Amino acid sequence: AQTVTQSQPEMSVQEAETVTLSCTYDTSENNYYLFWYKQPPSRQMILVIRQEAYKQQNATENRFSVNFQKAAKSFSLKISDSQLGDTAMYFCAFGGLAGAGSYQLTFGKGTKLSVIP
């Protein structure tokens, strides 16, 4: 079974600064997918960024980028130029093989990020 660990329950960052959220995972699979989801106070789950494990290049989406270290099983999220709207819970998720050829997501426990004006 896969496990996902987010070791920072809460973090804060000044507006316009950069913050990095950490995530590690454990798996015996070679092909899998990694995700960061954002859950603002509205409760909606929003995909922030994804990474395919077979790709060596780190994914980037505007101000969001990841540092994917496959050998270390590490998948951190960097948020540059933090904005007030980035305040949310951030969940790291592992997408791996489940039954009948589909896959399932395993989530970490989340990091609550507060952006301070």
Add this chain to the structure above:
Amino acid sequence: DTAVSQTPKYLVTQMGNDKSIKCEQNLGHDTMYWYKQDSKKFLKIMFSYNNKELIINETVPNRFSPKSPDKAHLNLHINSLELGDSAVYFCASSQALLPLTGPGDDEQFFGPGTRLTVL
């Protein structure tokens, strides 16, 4: 247009009652999921259906019964509600069947959640 919708958004009920939460997706996806998010915000998968067939059934009390009348709908029925069932329940959908056939097939789209409170 709402991609994944759930009704109701809030549900307050007494212990022992039976209730249902409905989920619909208009994305043409083949796979749908139910997740439970507890008071500590931990998200855990409960069920996964592919094209109306149950794929994943995590360790969930049999008071919880998913029903998929067609591949666009996955409803969650809960019998004999208990205090510990209070949580936010999320429905999600994806195209995810391995091998994935295109970029983005792995993405799960979440509904807005249903906050269930059992008194």
